[in-house]
Amino acid sequence: MKIHKDVESFKKIEKAVVTTGTFDGVHLGHGKILNTLIDVGERTNSETVIITFFPHPRLVLFPDHDLKLINTIDENIELFKTYGVDHLIFQKFDKDFSRITSLEYIRDILCKKIGLTDLVIGYNHHFGRNREGSINNLHEYTDLYGFDIHEVLPFKLNGHSVSSTKIRNAINDGELELANNYLGYSFKLSGEVIQGRGVGLSIGFPTANIKIENKNKIIPLKGVYAVNVYYNQNRFGGMLNIGTNPTFKGNKLSIEVHIFDFNQDIYNQTLQIEFCKRIRNEKKFNTVDELKQQLSMDKIAALNNLD
Template structure:
């Protein structure tokens, strides 16, 4: 997979290509349908596949306080797209200049002149350009002018409802991890490197693997039974808290995972924390001793959940 970070890094070797455009948040089952058609069209034309996406998400640019929680961090989205079989990922910085680019100029600069587009694969509700004025009809007109064709992918349904990032976020909010997994095509997880924390957990018998999150807006919040996948090691079960840790005066969102029956040092390791079931919401306790007692109860509840799953 080739990663092209912003327009100035586009080179002749990246052309020509078949392109799909979107935010690809979650790289969910609907996106996979898009990529499948993308690869089919590219094979027929004998050219590369390119997934074009934006960083930050346009919602985060225009209204950062009201932007929806990300399902995947940028790095994880790139990884998922690569796993789906995309040859090139064109990550374009979403800024004031891009926001003010007309739909026609967007196509000419980035698709035609930049990527040497031969074909575009998009969802049937795709909009683009300044104030989202561009649509499928305009794209077809521009394709006739500049020599590329268009394919649209119909809305992908599961359970008679559209698969979308919004629906997945709602499933996570409702703690329906099985539905979220069906819509995503994989178990919802957060990935990151284990960082040094304040080591309070060690003092009470519950050491944790800490992952600092770049974005405070996350779709899950509270205490969960988790499955933790480690680099070069067997997966481990555990209990995790994701939140600001109000009892100890935390301010930034942190993911803390306590792994059952595991005592190895994993600082600096990249881990994937899969969320299996909600134990309780995050809350503030009157004392550190009360928090310690609750963590023991949470650990027991999570262990019991895994035992129940084994039958």
């Protein structure tokens, strides 16, 4: 897959099957669109193109809404690669770009700069100024600009359509199993191990404190989770706490993971955390012994919920 930093750096191709969108999470609904993209490309002997936007349009248009995203750009790129797409183009999204009409987007970008011959689009996708463009508008342009439309119906899981919004809501509510089902893979966080207060080590459960660099990355609900930890191409089981350590009168949110059967110095190293299941709420304990007893029970629960 060739990655293009913007539309201007893309060399127009003869036959392009294109899909466009934000694709936050690259979930099962997106997967249905991307599989259709690949299928149309193979049937028409065309190159496949994804155009996605950076930053996320809602971060530009509604900066006060504090939108958190399922995936970082790098995480999305790795997922796009698994589909075998030929080209990934990042379109810078700013106020100026938001003002172009759906006609200008189709004519001046997709047709003139990309080489659009087939457009793969979700049933409820909107684009252009004020989201004026829809599947209905597109049919007005097909004969004029010589391309075909391939509408993709929603992907449904147990009768429910899959969307990025539903997945974000599930993560915010700590429903990681539901989020993972909708994603088609396990939700992940990556971050650098930083120095903590050493409380975990003092009570027999040493933890790695994780610093998440991307301020727009969604963080699950406070609580204790069963997780897999990836480090140096190896996978380890673990249990992770998101919270403020109320037993020790903490007031700052932290992400700490206790890695099972692990004894390495990993300060300043990057860990990838894969969330499997939420075990319980964060709780303030009356004594350290009560906390230690609960952590022993949490470990058993985590082990029972790991692959």
